[in-house]
Amino acid sequence: xxxxxxxxxxxxxxxxxxxxxxxxxxxxxxxxxxxxxxxxxxxxxxxxxxxxxxxxxxxxxxxxxxxxxxxxxxxxxxxxxxxxxxxxxxxxxxxxxxxxxxxxxxxxxxxxxxxxxxxxxxxxxxxxxxxxxxxxxxxxxxxxxxxxxxxxxxxxxxxxxxxxxxxxxxxxxxxxxxxxxxxxxxxxxxx
Ligand code: GRF
Numbered sequence: 001x002x003x004x005x006x007x008x009x010x011x012x013x014x015x016x017x018x019x020x021x022x023x024x025x026x027x028x029x030x031x032x033x034x035x036x037x038x039x040x041x042x043x044x045x046x047x048x049x050x051x052x053x054x055x056x057x058x059x060x061x062x063x064x065x066x067x068x069x070x071x072x073x074x075x076x077x078x079x080x081x082x083x084x085x086x087x088x089x090x091x092x093x094x095x096x097x098x099x100x101x102x103x104x105x106x107x108x109x110x111x112x113x114x115x116x117x118x119x120x121x122x123x124x125x126x127x128x129x130x131x132x133x134x135x136x137x138x139x140x141x142x143x144x145x146x147x148x149x150x151x152x153x154x155x156x157x158x159x160x161x162x163x164x165x166x167x168x169x170x171x172x173x174x175x176x177x178x179x180x181x182x183x184x185x186x187x188x189x190x191x
């Protein structure tokens with residue numbers, strides 16, 4: 001089984017995947033980032049498919065098609081988003097239906113979107129967590145595969161709470177991916 005990981009940021013989840021021996025065949029980023037450096041350090045092939053814009057003129061579908069072409073070139077079985085910062089369009093969900101995963105730092109469906117940790121703190125929740133799910137076109141939607149709770153502590157700020165959540169993500173995402181690689185998902189995903 002060949003796993004591709006999509007990244008944009010610090011890459012601590014990717015690093016944990018590589019340390020755990022997951023068969024990461026390719027790491028793709030949408031911008032230069034530390035995650036790409038970590039991947040290279042693990043000897044994993046990397047590709048930076050840079051966006052030509054972060055503005056209103058960004059052609060999301062064309063970008064997605066470019067990304068899919070790169071993934072097709074290496075015959076990927078499963079795609080794991082791990083802190084990937086670009087919302088992708090329909091072409092990837094058609095080409096890799098039921099084979100795209102995401103991890104999100106909240107207990108979905110609570111707090112979807114980019115500011116999950118900030119929003120959990122702002123709402124004063126006492127418990128949050130993380131969710132591993134199949135990714136679909138709608139951001140942070142899709143059938144849930146695994147969730148785990150994380151307590152919010154009185155002195156938490158965004159950084160401390162996110163780090164406590166990420167410590168769990170680094171384990172839960174790997175366990176979930178491992179179980180899928182042992183029993184590969186079919187293209188039909190039950191909802
Ligand atoms: C994780 O919390 C993930 O859920 C979110 O971005 C973070 C990635 O962390 N989408 P890192 O770049 O792997 O350290």
